[in-house]
Amino acid sequence: MAKTHDFDGIAPVEYGESLYRPTGVLPLRETPNPDDASQIEDYRTYGVVGFAEWLTPEEVASARQAILDWVVKGSEHPEEIPEHFCLQFEHLADRNLTSLPPEERQDHVRKLMTFVRWEPRMMALAQHPKILEFARACLDAEPELFQDMALLKPPHIGREKPWHQDHAYFNVPKGTPVLGIWIALDDATLDNGCMHFKPGRHREGPLPHFSVRDWQLCDADMEGDDVVIAAPLPCGGALVFDGLTPHGTPTNHSPTRRRALQFHYIPKGTPRTTTEDRMEIFGAGAHGATC
Numbered sequence: 001m002a003k004t005h006d007f008d009g010i011a012p013v014e015y016g017e018s019l020y021r022p023t024g025v026l027p028l029r030e031t032p033n034p035d036d037a038s039q040i041e042d043y044r045t046y047g048v049v050g051f052a053e054w055l056t057p058e059e060v061a062s063a064r065q066a067i068l069d070w071v072v073k074g075s076e077h078p079e080e081i082p083e084h085f086c087l088q089f090e091h092l093a094d095r096n097l098t099s100l101p102p103e104e105r106q107d108h109v110r111k112l113m114t115f116v117r118w119e120p121r122m123m124a125l126a127q128h129p130k131i132l133e134f135a136r137a138c139l140d141a142e143p144e145l146f147q148d149m150a151l152l153k154p155p156h157i158g159r160e161k162p163w164h165q166d167h168a169y170f171n172v173p174k175g176t177p178v179l180g181i182w183i184a185l186d187d188a189t190l191d192n193g194c195m196h197f198k199p200g201r202h203r204e205g206p207l208p209h210f211s212v213r214d215w216q217l218c219d220a221d222m223e224g225d226d227v228v229i230a231a232p233l234p235c236g237g238a239l240v241f242d243g244l245t246p247h248g249t250p251t252n253h254s255p256t257r258r259r260a261l262q263f264h265y266i267p268k269g270t271p272r273t274t275t276e277d278r279m280e281i282f283g284a285g286a287h288g289a290t291c
Protein backbone atom coordinates (compact mmCIF):
# COMPACT_ATOMS: atom_id res chain seq x y z
CA MET A 1 0.00 0.00 0.00
CA ALA A 2 1.32 3.42 -0.91
CA LYS A 3 2.03 5.93 1.85
CA THR A 4 -0.49 8.76 2.33
CA HIS A 5 2.06 11.41 1.44
CA ASP A 6 2.50 9.77 -1.96
CA PHE A 7 -0.95 11.02 -2.97
CA ASP A 8 -1.22 14.38 -4.70
CA GLY A 9 -2.27 16.94 -2.08
CA ILE A 10 -4.14 19.00 -4.66
CA ALA A 11 -7.80 18.06 -5.04
CA PRO A 12 -9.15 18.60 -8.54
CA VAL A 13 -11.55 21.54 -8.74
CA GLU A 14 -13.66 23.08 -11.46
CA TYR A 15 -12.19 25.82 -13.61
CA GLY A 16 -13.50 27.91 -16.49
CA GLU A 17 -13.62 26.01 -19.78
CA SER A 18 -12.42 29.12 -21.56
CA LEU A 19 -8.97 28.52 -20.01
CA TYR A 20 -8.28 25.80 -22.60
CA ARG A 21 -10.22 26.97 -25.66
CA PRO A 22 -7.67 26.73 -28.46
CA THR A 23 -7.61 29.29 -31.23
CA GLY A 24 -5.46 26.92 -33.28
CA VAL A 25 -3.57 23.64 -33.34
CA LEU A 26 0.21 23.37 -33.40
CA PRO A 27 1.39 22.27 -36.87
CA LEU A 28 3.76 19.33 -36.50
CA ARG A 29 7.08 18.76 -38.22
CA GLU A 30 7.75 15.18 -39.18
CA THR A 31 11.08 14.44 -37.43
CA PRO A 32 13.61 16.56 -35.51
CA ASN A 33 16.63 17.77 -37.43
CA PRO A 34 19.06 20.01 -35.52
CA ASP A 35 20.59 21.09 -38.84
CA ASP A 36 17.27 22.47 -40.07
CA ALA A 37 17.52 26.13 -39.06
CA SER A 38 13.77 26.63 -39.47
CA GLN A 39 13.06 24.14 -36.65
CA ILE A 40 15.38 25.97 -34.28
CA GLU A 41 13.91 29.26 -35.45
CA ASP A 42 10.38 28.06 -34.58
CA TYR A 43 11.59 27.10 -31.11
CA ARG A 44 13.08 30.57 -30.63
CA THR A 45 10.17 32.51 -32.18
CA TYR A 46 7.15 30.65 -30.79
CA GLY A 47 8.78 29.00 -27.78
CA VAL A 48 7.51 25.61 -28.95
CA VAL A 49 8.05 23.27 -31.86
CA GLY A 50 6.30 19.91 -32.32
CA PHE A 51 7.23 16.65 -34.06
CA ALA A 52 4.99 13.78 -35.16
CA GLU A 53 7.78 11.20 -34.92
CA TRP A 54 10.40 11.15 -32.22
CA LEU A 55 10.53 7.81 -30.35
CA THR A 56 10.26 4.46 -32.12
CA PRO A 57 7.45 2.05 -31.15
CA GLU A 58 10.11 -0.06 -29.36
CA GLU A 59 11.28 2.94 -27.33
CA VAL A 60 7.69 3.80 -26.43
CA ALA A 61 7.09 0.19 -25.34
CA SER A 62 10.23 0.22 -23.22
CA ALA A 63 9.22 3.48 -21.48
CA ARG A 64 5.69 2.19 -20.83
CA GLN A 65 7.05 -1.04 -19.35
CA ALA A 66 9.51 0.86 -17.13
CA ILE A 67 6.65 2.98 -15.79
CA LEU A 68 4.52 -0.07 -15.15
CA ASP A 69 7.33 -1.90 -13.36
CA TRP A 70 7.86 1.00 -10.96
CA VAL A 71 4.14 1.46 -10.36
CA VAL A 72 3.83 -2.21 -9.43
CA LYS A 73 6.91 -2.02 -7.20
CA GLY A 74 5.68 1.20 -5.57
CA SER A 75 2.24 -0.20 -4.84
CA GLU A 76 3.51 -3.54 -3.51
CA HIS A 77 6.85 -2.60 -1.94
CA PRO A 78 6.89 1.17 -1.34
CA GLU A 79 9.96 0.70 0.90
CA GLU A 80 11.89 -0.24 -2.27
CA ILE A 81 11.30 3.15 -3.90
CA PRO A 82 14.55 5.16 -3.51
CA GLU A 83 14.29 8.23 -1.28
CA HIS A 84 14.40 10.89 -3.99
CA PHE A 85 12.41 8.91 -6.52
CA CYS A 86 8.92 10.40 -6.50
CA LEU A 87 5.98 8.15 -7.33
CA GLN A 88 2.87 10.23 -6.82
CA PHE A 89 -0.69 8.93 -7.03
CA GLU A 90 -3.64 11.10 -8.06
CA HIS A 91 -5.61 12.75 -5.27
CA LEU A 92 -8.64 10.69 -6.33
CA ALA A 93 -6.71 7.44 -6.69
CA ASP A 94 -7.93 4.20 -5.21
CA ARG A 95 -6.26 3.73 -1.79
CA ASN A 96 -6.13 -0.03 -2.24
CA LEU A 97 -4.16 -0.38 -5.44
CA THR A 98 -2.89 -3.89 -4.87
CA SER A 99 -6.42 -5.20 -5.33
CA LEU A 100 -6.21 -4.07 -8.97
CA PRO A 101 -4.49 -5.88 -11.85
CA PRO A 102 -1.01 -4.33 -12.38
CA GLU A 103 -1.88 -2.78 -15.76
CA GLU A 104 -4.79 -0.88 -14.13
CA ARG A 105 -2.73 0.49 -11.24
CA GLN A 106 -1.04 3.02 -13.49
CA ASP A 107 -4.48 4.57 -14.06
CA HIS A 108 -4.20 5.94 -10.51
CA VAL A 109 -0.74 7.48 -10.85
CA ARG A 110 -0.17 11.16 -11.45
CA LYS A 111 3.57 11.18 -11.98
CA LEU A 112 6.98 9.65 -11.51
CA MET A 113 9.80 12.11 -10.97
CA THR A 114 13.58 11.95 -10.50
CA PHE A 115 13.75 8.36 -11.58
CA VAL A 116 16.24 8.13 -14.47
CA ARG A 117 19.23 7.47 -12.21
CA TRP A 118 17.54 4.28 -10.96
CA GLU A 119 15.97 3.24 -14.24
CA PRO A 120 18.35 2.46 -17.13
CA ARG A 121 15.54 2.27 -19.70
CA MET A 122 14.60 5.87 -18.88
CA MET A 123 18.21 6.98 -18.63
CA ALA A 124 18.71 5.71 -22.18
CA LEU A 125 15.85 7.94 -23.34
CA ALA A 126 16.96 11.00 -21.36
CA GLN A 127 20.40 10.64 -22.97
CA HIS A 128 19.05 9.78 -26.40
CA PRO A 129 21.43 11.29 -29.00
CA LYS A 130 18.41 12.61 -30.92
CA ILE A 131 17.27 14.59 -27.86
CA LEU A 132 20.73 15.81 -26.88
CA GLU A 133 21.56 16.96 -30.41
CA PHE A 134 18.34 18.91 -30.74
CA ALA A 135 18.66 20.37 -27.24
CA ARG A 136 22.27 21.38 -27.99
CA ALA A 137 21.14 23.27 -31.09
CA CYS A 138 18.30 25.05 -29.28
CA LEU A 139 20.28 25.92 -26.14
CA ASP A 140 23.42 26.70 -28.07
CA ALA A 141 25.26 24.91 -25.26
CA GLU A 142 26.03 21.42 -23.99
CA PRO A 143 22.76 20.20 -22.40
CA GLU A 144 22.60 18.88 -18.85
CA LEU A 145 19.55 16.95 -17.67
CA PHE A 146 17.90 19.00 -14.93
CA GLN A 147 14.64 17.19 -14.29
CA ASP A 148 12.95 13.99 -15.44
CA MET A 149 9.30 13.09 -15.13
CA ALA A 150 6.60 10.79 -16.43
CA LEU A 151 3.17 12.41 -16.32
CA LEU A 152 0.35 9.91 -16.63
CA LYS A 153 -2.83 12.07 -16.50
CA PRO A 154 -4.94 8.93 -16.01
CA PRO A 155 -8.37 8.40 -17.57
CA HIS A 156 -11.28 10.11 -15.70
CA ILE A 157 -9.19 11.35 -12.73
CA GLY A 158 -6.05 12.96 -14.25
CA ARG A 159 -6.25 16.49 -12.91
CA GLU A 160 -5.58 19.78 -14.67
CA LYS A 161 -2.05 21.19 -14.59
CA PRO A 162 -2.87 24.91 -14.64
CA TRP A 163 -1.02 27.38 -16.86
CA HIS A 164 2.55 27.94 -15.72
CA GLN A 165 6.11 28.52 -16.85
CA ASP A 166 8.40 25.59 -16.01
CA HIS A 167 11.26 27.97 -15.20
CA ALA A 168 9.19 29.09 -12.20
CA TYR A 169 9.73 25.65 -10.64
CA PHE A 170 13.50 25.51 -11.11
CA ASN A 171 16.22 26.97 -8.90
CA VAL A 172 18.46 28.32 -11.65
CA PRO A 173 19.49 31.93 -12.28
CA LYS A 174 17.15 34.29 -14.09
CA GLY A 175 17.96 34.23 -17.79
CA THR A 176 19.08 30.57 -17.80
CA PRO A 177 17.81 28.93 -20.99
CA VAL A 178 15.62 25.98 -19.97
CA LEU A 179 14.47 23.50 -22.58
CA GLY A 180 11.63 21.04 -22.00
CA ILE A 181 10.84 18.05 -24.14
CA TRP A 182 7.46 16.37 -23.69
CA ILE A 183 7.09 12.98 -25.36
CA ALA A 184 3.72 11.32 -25.90
CA LEU A 185 3.51 7.65 -24.86
CA ASP A 186 -0.13 7.51 -26.03
CA ASP A 187 -1.97 9.64 -28.53
CA ALA A 188 -2.41 12.96 -26.70
CA THR A 189 -5.71 14.50 -27.76
CA LEU A 190 -7.98 17.44 -27.00
CA ASP A 191 -10.16 15.05 -24.98
CA ASN A 192 -7.51 13.38 -22.84
CA GLY A 193 -5.52 16.47 -21.85
CA CYS A 194 -2.95 17.35 -24.51
CA MET A 195 -0.59 20.26 -23.94
CA HIS A 196 -1.77 23.86 -24.61
CA PHE A 197 0.63 26.77 -25.18
CA LYS A 198 0.70 30.54 -25.45
CA PRO A 199 3.13 30.76 -28.36
CA GLY A 200 5.60 33.63 -28.30
CA ARG A 201 4.86 34.68 -24.73
CA HIS A 202 8.19 33.26 -23.53
CA ARG A 203 9.62 36.52 -24.85
CA GLU A 204 7.82 38.41 -22.05
CA GLY A 205 10.20 36.76 -19.58
CA PRO A 206 9.26 35.52 -16.10
CA LEU A 207 5.62 36.11 -15.12
CA PRO A 208 4.26 36.16 -11.55
CA HIS A 209 2.86 32.84 -10.27
CA PHE A 210 0.16 32.49 -7.60
CA SER A 211 -1.13 29.72 -5.33
CA VAL A 212 -4.60 29.08 -6.73
CA ARG A 213 -5.42 25.54 -7.88
CA ASP A 214 -1.67 24.89 -7.99
CA TRP A 215 1.29 27.26 -8.20
CA GLN A 216 0.28 28.86 -11.46
CA LEU A 217 -0.15 31.85 -13.72
CA CYS A 218 -3.09 34.21 -13.29
CA ASP A 219 -6.24 32.66 -14.85
CA ALA A 220 -7.56 36.03 -16.00
CA ASP A 221 -4.37 36.65 -17.96
CA MET A 222 -4.44 33.16 -19.46
CA GLU A 223 -8.07 33.23 -20.54
CA GLY A 224 -7.77 36.59 -22.22
CA ASP A 225 -8.37 36.70 -25.92
CA ASP A 226 -4.81 36.01 -27.03
CA VAL A 227 -3.70 32.95 -28.93
CA VAL A 228 -3.97 29.49 -27.33
CA ILE A 229 -2.47 26.67 -29.34
CA ALA A 230 -3.46 23.09 -28.54
CA ALA A 231 -0.77 20.52 -29.28
CA PRO A 232 -2.32 17.10 -29.91
CA LEU A 233 0.39 14.53 -30.63
CA PRO A 234 0.48 11.00 -31.95
CA CYS A 235 2.09 8.41 -29.70
CA GLY A 236 5.88 8.72 -30.03
CA GLY A 237 5.66 12.39 -31.07
CA ALA A 238 7.27 15.18 -29.02
CA LEU A 239 7.10 18.87 -28.17
CA VAL A 240 10.19 20.94 -27.50
CA PHE A 241 9.49 24.15 -25.61
CA ASP A 242 11.15 27.01 -23.81
CA GLY A 243 10.93 26.99 -20.00
CA LEU A 244 9.28 30.41 -20.14
CA THR A 245 6.52 29.50 -22.60
CA PRO A 246 3.21 29.45 -20.68
CA HIS A 247 1.55 26.05 -20.97
CA GLY A 248 -1.00 23.90 -19.20
CA THR A 249 -3.13 20.81 -19.60
CA PRO A 250 -6.84 20.36 -18.87
CA THR A 251 -8.33 17.49 -16.85
CA ASN A 252 -8.57 14.11 -18.51
CA HIS A 253 -12.31 13.43 -18.42
CA SER A 254 -11.96 10.79 -21.13
CA PRO A 255 -11.60 7.01 -20.80
CA THR A 256 -8.22 7.02 -22.61
CA ARG A 257 -4.66 7.05 -21.24
CA ARG A 258 -2.43 10.05 -21.86
CA ARG A 259 1.00 9.01 -20.58
CA ALA A 260 3.97 11.24 -21.34
CA LEU A 261 7.64 11.69 -20.51
CA GLN A 262 9.06 15.12 -19.78
CA PHE A 263 12.77 15.93 -19.60
CA HIS A 264 14.27 19.35 -18.92
CA TYR A 265 17.75 20.46 -19.95
CA ILE A 266 19.85 23.47 -19.03
CA PRO A 267 23.36 24.46 -20.18
CA LYS A 268 25.94 22.24 -18.52
CA GLY A 269 27.57 23.91 -15.51
CA THR A 270 24.65 26.26 -14.76
CA PRO A 271 24.83 27.21 -11.05
CA ARG A 272 21.89 26.50 -8.75
CA THR A 273 20.02 29.17 -6.80
CA THR A 274 17.56 28.95 -3.90
CA THR A 275 13.77 28.85 -3.71
CA GLU A 276 13.94 32.31 -2.08
CA ASP A 277 15.86 33.66 -5.10
CA ARG A 278 13.28 32.10 -7.39
CA MET A 279 10.33 33.58 -5.48
CA GLU A 280 11.81 37.04 -5.92
CA ILE A 281 11.46 36.51 -9.64
CA PHE A 282 8.25 34.48 -9.94
CA GLY A 283 6.39 35.42 -6.75
CA ALA A 284 5.79 33.89 -3.34
CA GLY A 285 4.24 30.46 -2.80
CA ALA A 286 6.84 28.27 -4.50
CA HIS A 287 7.76 26.28 -1.38
CA GLY A 288 6.90 22.63 -1.95
CA ALA A 289 5.38 23.29 -5.37
CA THR A 290 6.40 20.80 -8.06
CA CYS A 291 5.35 20.34 -11.67
Ligand SMILES: O=C(O)CCC(=O)C(=O)O
Pocket residue numbers: 151153161166193247248249260262291
Ligand atom coordinates in the same frame (compact mmCIF):
# COMPACT_ATOMS: atom_id res chain seq x y z
O1 LIG B 1 1.77 16.56 -18.77
C1 LIG B 1 1.05 17.38 -18.20
O2 LIG B 1 -0.14 17.19 -18.05
C2 LIG B 1 1.62 18.67 -17.69
C3 LIG B 1 3.04 18.82 -17.96
C4 LIG B 1 3.56 20.12 -17.47
O3 LIG B 1 3.17 21.13 -17.90
C5 LIG B 1 4.57 20.14 -16.43
O4 LIG B 1 4.68 19.20 -15.66
O5 LIG B 1 5.29 21.14 -16.37
